[in-house]
Amino acid sequence: MQTTRRRSLGTVVLATALAFSGAVATSVPAHAAGSYRLTVAKTYSKATTQTNGGTQGQSHARHGCRTSSSAWGSVSSSAYASCGSQYGSASAKFR
């Protein structure tokens, strides 16, 4: 399942599906490129980005009492959070 959203759409996607996967299908500027991977499990949340061509990625993960935000990365970023046994969320951002 691929899901790509732009902020101008004002859309926040709350997943109830079993899996998400995606790649930056359209981009501004045209050289931008990247992919992301999100994992939310009972014991942790994780987000990763991989980018190239001058695009930066940032990952965010939230799980229980912990929220992790990666630094911005030109090649990759990864955020991992684990606290207790609650479900969490993960998010990947590009620019």
Added chain:
Amino acid sequence: MHRKAALLLGITCLLTGCATSSPEPVSSNEARLAGSLTELFEQQLATTDDPVVQDMLRRAIATGEIPQADYDTAHELYARCMSDLGYEMTYERRKNGTQKAIPPLFGTEEDFESYADDSLDCSDQLAVIEALYLTQEGNPGLLSDPTTVVVQCLIHAGLAPSSYRDEDFTNDLEAGADFPFDTNGADAQDCFSRGGFGIETGPE
């Protein structure tokens, strides 16, 4: 506030097993990002339209480095922007000079997603400068594989034995960040960030 995002993509997932995809292949341990830092600065300048960032990159190309002061300026712009939006953020400077952002606790999924969106919008300058500064300070060998960067740092810092391999790090992370050292310690956090990892663990 300058809120021109070149590209935005945000996905949030909830439920167990929500997992995914096929990331691009990871580079080999020997691969390099570029021939030099200056080359990276030049590549980025060609794709950057923010005037503040352009000025910083031109200085970096002339001197061969991004000074701490320019990173701090970019971060101050981010921090001010987030503060103006009402976020009570805390920042901790890592050993490599970058700032670790610690957001407040989020009560709802929507709050978390809004934070991620706002953080993006406030990063017009920080995104480029932080990515390059972190490479400059944390990855002087310009290694392409972020895991290799982290593992080399962990070994050098004495947190992991010299026999520790990239696969060990990956396995330990996949096993619930079950590392043979204090995950939340300053040295570990420094090493994680050098490879672009933000890792936070709390009580079971």
